Amino acid sequence: MRSTRVLRQALSVEELNKIRVANLHPSIRKGTHFKEPLVVKNAYMQYIYDTSGKRYLDLLGGIVTVSVGHCHPKVNDALFQQAKNLWHSANIHLNSPVHEYAAKLAATLPGDLKVVYPVNSGSEANDLAVLMARVVTGNFDIISLRNGYHGMSPITMGLTGHSTWKQTAPHYFGFHHTMLPDCYNGLWAGCRDSPVQPDRKCEGSNCTSTHCTSADKYVQQLQEIFMYTLPQKKVAGFFIESIQGVGGVVQYPKGYVKKAFELVRQNGGVCVSDEVQTGFGRTGDSFWHFQDHGVIPDIVTMAKGIANGFPMAAVVTTPKIAECLTGAAHFNTFGGNPMGCAVASAVLDVIQEEKLQEHCKTLGTYMIHELNKIREEVPIVGDVRGKGLMIGIEMVKSKETREALPADKMAEIFEDLKNGGLIVGRGGFFGNTFRLSPPMCIQKQDVDSALETIRQVFKKYA
Ligand SMILES: Cc1ncc(COP(=O)(O)O)c(C=O)c1O
Incomplete structure (x- = not known):
């Protein structure tokens, strides 16, 4: 039709x-x-x-961005019904859509990832994740991957490790980009979590179904950022896309993310999975692709497919980390607006029903x-x-x-x-x-x- x-x-x-x-x-x-x-x-x-x-x-x-289908009838209906009743209400009042959505979204996430902060775009979500990582750890430096894309705000332009997307004006400082653990083009070939492996054979000798030995070499590169670059080896946070999107659907050797998260946590940092492209069931085995890496991040950022193309995004974290922002006020005018939440809620229903x-x-x-x-x-x-x-x-x-x-x-x-x-x-x-x-x-x-x-x-x- x-x-x-x-x-x-x-x-x-x-x-x-x-x-x-x-x-x-x-x-x-x-x-x-x-x-x-x-x-x-x-x-x-x-x-x-x-x-x-x-x-x-x-x-x-x-x-x-279009996760369940352009103009999906059920999603459209949710939007039209909500528009008839309440377009806008910020968090100065209570309204059902944002509460219903927060509970529903939190139920899709594992572990202690239960606290939702709705925002409007992927860049805003990552900005907020950087802020929380810094405030909760008291550290400043952030590590992300070369070739990664995390947004266009001044902070996320720093987080992004891809010069195509960097303007010549100074963007935020305190960001370091570690070597891209790329199974096809990287310094070391690797085994990846895909139905097909690269033509370039992994040189690893003891690879298992969950760990590729090339991952260790790339983690060593991350270790060197701690050694050479970071003050007293301290870090606020480590960001990854669980598969790089804009960077060209780049996948990492199996086991890299798990080992990298362990190293970051040992050095006092929090781990953030940017699920802006990979979330909401798209990768098939799990609802969130970080689950396929065998990890639970401390913070998850999401946008794009969250509301089938309607401007909406969110950050989800643990109650303990979320608490760190209560020392001062933090506010977002449109984040969690009733229309975005009604649409995003319908998207979750459609993913499940269909x-x-x-x-x-x-x-x-x-x-x-x-x-x-x-x-x-x-x-x-x-x-x-x-x-x-x-x-x-x-x-x-x-x-x-x-x-x-x-x-x-x-x-x-x-x-x-x-x-x-x-x-x-x-x-x-x-x-x-x-x-x-x-x-x-x-x-x-x-x-x-x-x-x-x-x-x-x-x-x-x-
Ligand atoms: C992985 C990832 N993170 C963050 C963003 C930024 O999202 P937005 O354009 O909504 O700010 C994008 C956008 O392409 C993205 O692909």
Whole structure:
């Protein structure tokens, strides 16, 4: 079924372009994905429609934001019902949606992760996590991974270890980036938690199903940050994305996160999992991907898919850590607004009712295996990785050197995929990884036809 309700008369492409040039910031213009930009008219579940009525399969899910499907009827209904009754109330009064949501969200998290602070974006969530890490430990320095992306506020620009996203103005200090434990491109190859392993064989001698010996070498690099960089080896916090998203769906050797968390805690720091892209069942085996690493973080940040694309985010932590901010007032005007909470609550219901986590596991595993067959057939596909419906396809000039496929080639393939009706994402430091993170309602027939288009387009450029 396709939604036909269009609330506003759409502007023509000429009018859009005129306003874009005159009134929108150039950074926004630069962000447009395609040479021939897609003018979106409406979207329903896993599909986007342009103004000519052409249908595209949204393999990026907004930007990993549309978790259960564009304009999902149950989520829309929750929003409309809430809008009729109460749009806005900040935490100066009590209202049901934020309380109901906090209880429901906390029930999805393990251990003592029971205290929710709702905010509006992933950057805000990470800002708050940095603040709590510093206040609760009394330490200042924060470690994150190279190639990680955590947001665009001054603090999260410091946390981000990816120069593409760093402006030349000084951003926050006190952030250190440790070596990226990358199983495919890193100094040491490794075994990862994915249905398929890299073509580059792990050199580890005693790897088990939960621990890759390459992890120890990367943890040694983290240890060196403590040795050389940190005052008295003290740290406030350590941040990871449980799979790097913007960085190109990078996965770490099994056991790295567990050992890194142990080291950070021994040195007085708290551990933060940024689940902005990986949360809410997308990776299939667990509701939160940190669970697959065998750890329970001290703080979890989440956004994007939390409310299916509605601006909403949250930080969840333990009662003990949460208490640290009560020494002074802390406030957020829109965080926990009734509409965001009603939508986010409906999203949790839909994930459960439609068994979307299980669906991600089955369909994602199938898709990764099929894409890996394409990798075997096509010389410019270097690696296929990921878990559930969070998938990366790294494109290379040569499988031997793993050198990135040049940007102009990537752009042509990207455009061809779009012309073939597929919207995919791009990521990785060199922009040479296609990212697939579709709405979790995507069906097998969508995947099969997408695989065929991908195979044909990739072969054309091989
Ligand atoms: C892992 C991760 N953390 C944080 C953010 C920042 O979220 P926002 O753009 O909502 O501020 C992003 C955005 O892409 C992200 O991918």
